[in-house]
Amino acid sequence: MADNGAVVFKDVSFAYGNNLVLDNVEFSIPEGDFVALMGPNGGGKTTLLKLCVGLLRPQRGTVQVFGKDPAEVRSMIGYVPQETNPNAHFPVRVIDVVMMGLLPDRIRHGKAQKKKVQKILDRMGLLDLENRKISELSGGQRQKVMIARALVSDPKILFLDEPTASVDRAFHTELYEMLRELNSRITIVVVSHDMSVLSSYVKSVACVNRRVVYHSRAEITPGMIDALYHCPVELVAHGIPHRVLREH
Numbered sequence: 308m309a310d311n312g313a314v315v316f317k318d319v320s321f322a323y324g325n326n327l328v329l330d331n332v333e334f335s336i337p338e339g340d341f342v343a344l345m346g347p348n349g350g351g352k353t354t355l356l357k358l359c360v361g362l363l364r365p366q367r368g369t370v371q372v373f374g375k376d377p378a379e380v381r382s383m384i385g386y387v388p389q390e391t392n393p394n395a396h397f398p399v400r401v402i403d404v405v406m407m408g409l410l411p412d413r414i415r416h417g418k419a420q421k422k423k424v425q426k427i428l429d430r431m432g433l434l435d436l437e438n439r440k441i442s443e444l445s446g447g448q449r450q451k452v453m454i455a456r457a458l459v460s461d462p463k464i465l466f467l468d469e470p471t472a473s474v475d476r477a478f479h480t481e482l483y484e485m486l487r488e489l490n491s492r493i494t495i496v497v498v499s500h501d502m503s504v505l506s507s508y509v510k511s512v513a514c515v516n517r518r519v520v521y522h523s524r525a526e527i528t529p530g531m532i533d534a535l536y537h538c539p540v541e542l543v544a545h546g547i548p549h550r551v552l553r554e555h
């Protein structure tokens with residue numbers, strides 16, 4: 308595996324127009340990691356995730372996933388984007404949404420793929436909801452459907468963007484327990500501000516604020532978590548001018 312990492316950023320810069328969001332970013336995520344991307348609002352976490360899954364391309368530098376361009380390893384990547392708030396009148400069912408995770412395959416093997424989808428729905432406790440309209444689900448159920456969609460193609464790495472943002476607290480623990488179990492097989496990268504729950508699950512933390520600073524588990528101290536969670540990100544600043552997180 309080139310460069311020995313599930314994700315490797317080399318000298319990556321990305322701007323939306325004149326707004327330089329990521330500046331000369333260098334870091335890597337080892338295979339098997341469970342890493343939380345933390346940092347202030349607007350610091351570039353979502354942008355970084357979109358670069359990892361190949362939705363955006365850097366103007367400078369390279370992003371590699373399992374040693375390749377993300378576009379070349381799309382089938383190894385699962386992605387749960389931020390906030391999924393479907394139109395309440397859009398009549399798509401749970402099973403259809405999860406099937407979308409297999410779209411190219413579905414055309415070739417209808418029945419086998421349906422079985423695969425049902426298997427993952429079963430594993431996620433969603434099988435009895437397979438024909439329910441997505442708009443009729445609770446926030447937590449909907450989030451699980453989006454995760455099922457990302458997992459149905461058996462990815463080797465899963466990227467989640469604030470998966471607990473729109474669900475109640477009871478679901479947080481359930482979700483992270485599920486991610487912990489998945490992490491025994493795949494690499495997990497999650498954007499979250501919720502360090503209070505995350506801290507007992509993740510193996511590492513990457514602070515994203517125009518640059519990225521990666522901390523392995525050994526470096527995650529209670530003080531650092533407190534600092535990240537209670538906002539004054541400067542406390543873990545690394546010579547980078549961090550802004551302060553909004554109240555949450």
Ligand SMILES: Nc1ncnc2c1ncn2[C@@H]1O[C@H](COP(=O)(O)OP(=O)(O)OP(=O)(O)O)[C@@H](O)[C@H]1O
Nearest residue numbers: 323326328346347348349350351352353354355515
């Ligand atoms: N599609 C876009 N077009 C132009 N600017 C964008 C776009 N998406 C994000 N930005 C800008 O890029 C910067 C980084 O945004 P990004 O969403 O990556 O940050 P974030 O760390 O995920 O923020 P948050 O914690 O608030 O979700 C912000 O200044 C944002 O306004």
